[in-house]
Amino acid sequence: MTARDIIIKPVITEKSMTGVASAKKYTFRVAKKATKIDIARAVEEIFNVKVEKVNTVNVRGRLRRQGRSQGYTPSWKKAYVTITEDSKPIEFFEGMM
Numbered sequence: 001m002t003a004r005d006i007i008i009k010p011v012i013t014e015k016s017m018t019g020v021a022s023a024k025k026y027t028f029r030v031a032k033k034a035t036k037i038d039i040a041r042a043v044e045e046i047f048n049v050k051v052e053k054v055n056t057v058n059v060r061g062r063l064r065r066q067g068r069s070q071g072y073t074p075s076w077k078k079a080y081v082t083i084t085e086d087s088k089p090i091e092f093f094e095g096m097m
Contacts, residue, residue: 003042006034010092011078023082026090030056030079039079049087055080 011027019025030039040051056079061072083090 001031001034001038003045006031006038006042007046019080020089024085024087024089026081026083028079028081030077032058032075032077034077034079036079039081043081043083047090047092049090050084052082052084054082 008029008031011029013027016027019027026043028039028043034042036054036056039054039056043049043051043054056077059076059078061075063070063072
């Protein structure tokens with residue numbers, strides 16, 4: 001997998017933006033088969049930063065109903081990436097704050 005296949009998109013929520021402001025912690029939606037090492041290398045390659053640590057979470061799909069029929073949304077993987085203090089911030093997230 002290439003770096004662009006591993007990092008699908010950033011997660012932009014109120015909770016994830018507080019992590020960016022306080023602890024240089026960025027949240028991404030990543031490929032389900034990606035490991036922590038793969039994610040760290042992909043973030044370093046795409047954004048030119050030094051990654052300190054990566055935490056991952058498998059997010060279960062939520063139950064959705066419409067009338068009598070019901071189903072689950074797809075499950076996905078989320079990665080919390082912490083960059084080192086001497087790394088510059090990621091520009092994509094800086095415009096959001």
